[in-house]
Amino acid sequence: MLEYTPIAQFAIGIDHKVKIWNRACEVLTGVSAKEIVGTDHQWKIFYPKKRPILADLVVEQDYETFLEKYGTKNPAQSNIVPNAWEATDYFENFNGKARYIYFLAAPVFDNIGNITGAVTTLQDITFRKIREEAMKRESEQLQKQYSLLRSSIGERFKFCNIIGKSQKMQEVYDMIIRAAACADSVVIHGESGVGKELVARAIHDTSQRKNAPFLPVNCGAISESLLENEFFGHVKGAFTGAYNDKKGFLSHVQGGTLFLDEVAELSLNMQVKLLRAIEGGGYSPVGSNEVLYSDFRIVAASNLNLLEEVKKGRLRSDFFYRLYVIPIDIPPLRERKEDLALLADYFFGQMESSRHFDALPGKDIKKLYNYHWPGNVRELQNVLRRYITLNSLDFMALPDSDPPLIPAEILSGVIDGCDSAVDLPLTDAVGRFEKQLIRSVLEHCRWHREEAAKKLGISRRTLYRKMMAHGLISAI
Structure with a gap:
């Protein structure tokens, strides 16, 4: 039956001689049945270096040699003959061409269970193998390109x-x-x-x-x-x-x-x-x-x-x-809120947190985008640090809810006291207003400079310089 099947098959006996070599085998290998049937020189046709073919290993029950030649990782013992052995090998000159051949060998038993030979099926998988190799190379190339792209994007944003x-x-x-x-x-x-x-x-x-x-x-x-x-x-x-x-x-x-x-x-x-x-x-x-x-x-x-x-x-x-x-x-954070996600993920990484900006609850993301960030990136870092600890957003000052630094009664008193400045040049009027404002805030703070500087929104050094310029030092 093997002789008439369209599938390339051959049979080998326990004497290591080919018994059947069908027409499909002739077409696939370029070797005629007359050349190989009944001979023990088939190794020279398939393997110039006299490597045994798969069917011969089955006949010899030489599983250790099979492991060595074909590198299978399936656990088995050398005295056990599997139902079928399979392997893929590369031939540099197979029917005049380089070929990848798939082998499937199965033992043939007599009626009392002794092996009488083996049947091997051959299949040319060269095209499939080449395609697999090409796909593998393409996949590796795409992976490299992806890695480079990720690196490029990361550096572009940092x-x-x-x-x-x-x-x-x-x-x-x-x-x-x-x-x-x-x-x-x-x-x-x-x-x-x-x-x-x-x-x-x-x-x-x-x-x-x-x-x-x-x-x-x-x-x-x-x-x-x-x-x-x-x-x-x-x-x-x-x-x-x-x-x-x-x-x-x-x-x-x-x-x-x-x-x-x-x-x-x-x-x-x-x-x-x-x-x-x-x-x-x-x-x-x-x-x-x-x-x-x-x-x-x-x-x-x-x-x-x-x-x-x-x-x-x-x-x-x-x-x-x-x-x-x-x-x-350098623009303030409120003018570049498209950078919020990048900054947040960067700070989460620095804090060794598994959180990611896009995975935060929607309400929290909305709060982060709606906040005006008077403390800019430094404030964002502190807010995220508290967020990791407290699991809730805690802003030091919410939008439109910042209390005025200078009490309204002080401002109104300063304005009333500067009514006579309307006829002065702008610089002189501003100077008079500034002097009156500083004096009023200092009096409100009982001349505590640090507290007055905070209310005025300036440093203590700047306040001292302004007091010197306006002649307020002697008033202490």
Whole structure:
């Protein structure tokens, strides 16, 4: 029956000689039945190196050799003959062509259970195998492309730890790259909490100064009496308690970037001395006449309008123009809410939380989008940290519910007291209103400067400077 089946099959006896070689086998292999039936040289036709074919292994019950040749992982013992063995092999010259052949061999038993031979079915699966290999390669290529795309998207939305995909943030990234490519001073504008220091650090890390120090200085956090000492250092014996020489910021930042946060808080006297050092004139430590020099780049930041500070006399114009070469404006979070999801997922990851923005309850997502974020990205981080702990959104101030910093009765009293200012020039009228407002708030707070500064929405240093300008210090 094997001789007439359209399926390529042959039979082998226990003497390892081919008994039947059907027509389909002849067509598939290119070997005629006359050449192979009754011979024991079939191995040379299939395997030039005399590797045994599958049917022979069945006849020999040599399961160990089968494991070795065909690498099956099915557990079995060598003295057990399975119902059928199968394998796929590659032939470099099979009917004159390279072929993948699928073998299925089954033992033939006599009426008392002894093996008398085996029957093997052959199938050319070359096309299927080639297609599988092609699909595998295509799948691997797609996986690589997908990984690259994910990486590309991730990097596009993240620049030196700054997160944002909005158009405004893309413009900030472009400005960072431009600023990093030159040596000019940079002024970064933005509300508190938008990430001004991150932008300054990104400029440094992508510039030629990246291997030198990046030194951030909060100008508003240093007492005015200590500014010169902190920036320039001092020598031993310069003042009481100066037991050793001390290096200042300018020495530590040699070759790097000095980031002046809240630069408008620097005193006018300090601005003059720092300007001289920036322009290459050098500086002298406190208590020393020696002139030292430092190569550094200035990146300044402020949440105030520096040009307005110049007009008000709080910032020297020469200092301003020396700093204000490349301006970078960072948008507040409320103007780029399309970045909320990215920022939230980034912070969740930093906090090792399994939460994801898109998986948050709809009501919480709506609250996050509707909130006006006066504290910007810093506030978002704190809100999410509380959210993880408390499992509920807790805003420090809800939209349209912020209580006024200055009581209404104070404002109305100040306005009533400034009626005579209507005939004054604008600058004089504003000055009179500001003086009256500061005096009223100070009186309301019993001249407690820190409390008054909070109500006025300014720093204590700024309040002190305004009090000096308006002659209010003597009123204490």
